[in-house]
Amino acid sequence: MACEREQLTQLIERKNLRATEARCRILELLHETHEHYTPEEMLEALRERGKPLSIATLYQNLQKLSETGLIARFVGPDGHTRYDVNTRPHHHLVCKICGRMVDVGVEGPLASLRPRALFAEEEGEVAAWQVGDVHLEFHGVCPACQARQADRERPTA
Ligand SMILES: [Zn+2]
Numbered sequence: 001m002a003c004e005r006e007q008l009t010q011l012i013e014r015k016n017l018r019a020t021e022a023r024c025r026i027l028e029l030l031h032e033t034h035e036h037y038t039p040e041e042m043l044e045a046l047r048e049r050g051k052p053l054s055i056a057t058l059y060q061n062l063q064k065l066s067e068t069g070l071i072a073r074f075v076g077p078d079g080h081t082r083y084d085v086n087t088r089p090h091h092h093l094v095c096k097i098c099g100r101m102v103d104v105g106v107e108g109p110l111a112s113l114r115p116r117a118l119f120a121e122e123e124g125e126v127a128a129w130q131v132g133d134v135h136l137e138f139h140g141v142c143p144a145c146q147a148r149q150a151d152r153e154r155p156t157a
């Protein structure tokens, strides 16, 4: 069975994969929410949408989708493996309270950033590295958590 959305079917078939129901459900969830789920979170989110998958099917397809570059696998700041539907270079804004993760670009000339050795004995090595891309992780408190904090701090009558 093909995806409800023609666009997703095309995206999957362009990678020479069959647009199976499971692959459609996973990509649809990721494209619509832009969340950076762990497999467990994805399982729960799919169940909530009324489009559940078994854990085995989910793992199998996450493997296939990341192998073909349709999604990216990365290890989040909490040490859990997560999946990202945004496969272009980007950075993450991470809430240190609830873990919300937002894709961001950066202001300023990132291309001019260079790594600098922190230990004298590594100066030569660091200078000799061929640096490819830069991945930044901004940590802070999201607006929803700020609001919750403000609520807690407000004296109760
Ligand atoms: Zn938060």
Ligand SMILES: [Zn+2]
Pocket (backbone or CB within 6 Å): 036, 084, 086, 090, 091, 092, 102, 103
């Ligand atoms: Zn991302």
